[in-house]
Amino acid sequence: MNVDQWQLEKLALTGLKFELFFYTPGVKKSDLGFIATRAYDTPAEAVAALLDGLPAGARVALVPDGPYTFARAEAPMLQA
Numbered sequence: 001m002n003v004d005q006w007q008l009e010k011l012a013l014t015g016l017k018f019e020l021f022f023y024t025p026g027v028k029k030s031d032l033g034f035i036a037t038r039a040y041d042t043p044a045e046a047v048a049a050l051l052d053g054l055p056a057g058a059r060v061a062l063v064p065d066g067p068y069t070f071a072r073a074e075a076p077m078l079q080a
Contacts, residue, residue, distance in 0.1 A: 021046045 014020065022032070022039040023046045029036045040046035050060060 021050045 011020075020035070020038060022035055023041075023043050024032065024039055027039075029039055032039050038049075040049060054060070
């Protein structure tokens with residue numbers, strides 16, 4: 001699978017400025033690394049966590065198509 005680096009870069013930059021919440025069906029939390037603390041088992045749980053404590057008039061973006069919202073990079077194998 002080829003990962004679109006630009007989409008991942010934009011997601012990472014967004015994560016520097018805003019809180020991100022993840023629903024990643026089919027992916028074990030142990031494989032999510034640091035985003036596991038913001039990963040939820042159902043979309044309803046993610047939305048509830050997101051809305052909890054938001055001020056009136058807060059703006060929220062939902063990215064429903066997830067192929068580019070989660071990627072895992074493996075460390076390259078070192079040549080001996």
